[in-house]
Amino acid sequence: MALYDLDAHCPVCEWVPPQFFREVEHRRYWRCPYCHATYLDRAQLPDGATELDCYRYHRNDPDDPRYRRFLSPAFYALVDRLGGGALEGLDYGSGNGSAMAAMLEEVGYRVTLYDPYFRPDAAALERQYDFITCTEVVEHFHEPGREFDRLNRLLKPGGWLVVLTTFLTEDAWFAQWHYRRDPTHVIFYKPPTFRCIAAMRRWTCDFPAGNVALFRRIPGVRV
Numbered sequence: 001m002a003l004y005d006l007d008a009h010c011p012v013c014e015w016v017p018p019q020f021f022r023e024v025e026h027r028r029y030w031r032c033p034y035c036h037a038t039y040l041d042r043a044q045l046p047d048g049a050t051e052l053d054c055y056r057y058h059r060n061d062p063d064d065p066r067y068r069r070f071l072s073p074a075f076y077a078l079v080d081r082l083g084g085g086a087l088e089g090l091d092y093g094s095g096n097g098s099a100m101a102a103m104l105e106e107v108g109y110r111v112t113l114y115d116p117y118f119r120p121d122a123a124a125l126e127r128q129y130d131f132i133t134c135t136e137v138v139e140h141f142h143e144p145g146r147e148f149d150r151l152n153r154l155l156k157p158g159g160w161l162v163v164l165t166t167f168l169t170e171d172a173w174f175a176q177w178h179y180r181r182d183p184t185h186v187i188f189y190k191p192p193t194f195r196c197i198a199a200m201r202r203w204t205c206d207f208p209a210g211n212v213a214l215f216r217r218i219p220g221v222r223v
Helices: 048-055 065-082 099-106 144-154 171-176 191-201
Strands: 019-024 027-031 038-040 088-092 110-114 129-135 155-164 203-209 212-217
Touching: 019 171, 065 099, 065 129, 065 155, 065 203, 065 212, 088 099, 088 144, 099 110, 099 129, 129 144, 144 155, 144 191, 191 203, 191 212
Parallel strands: 088 110, 088 129, 129 155
Antiparallel strands: 019 027, 027 038, 155 212, 203 212
């Protein structure tokens, strides 16, 4: 296995070339030396049928109090910044049921749902929103750079984006890490990765809670 893939680039920041990280259970992972994203070899990305089969078993029941507690750090980080008012948001990658949308609607916000498999509403991607939630989603992105560009276009100037994903912390635990074992989890982030994502789009970036990244599209900065 070559130390670097000279014909590839990082799917987050397009840094060339990525560095081989390790192989686990016949799955090859690369790491960007610039933004520190760690991601599955592109030749091993799951196809749509495999993804859909896995997603059908994801548990995200809006009425499940345990799942609501799991989402609460991202929920409170966002609501604390939004304040009151008739604001409208997008739950990007909502799955087949959105607890986050339900929680936000209960405190007075309007939320549109979008998911490429369960709610593929193209009209939802033709507007802009005061806020976007992206919980347990970004680890599934095959083209994260393009996805974050899309999220930038969907945010109004001054709008907020909250991301919830399990951050990669200890490399020594990677092979045994439960989060890696989900076949649809194909990219893993560290705080420097999110800072790079923000800098490329001139967003602010904060980490208000564990495994939560909060971004803001700065008013006056063009897409």
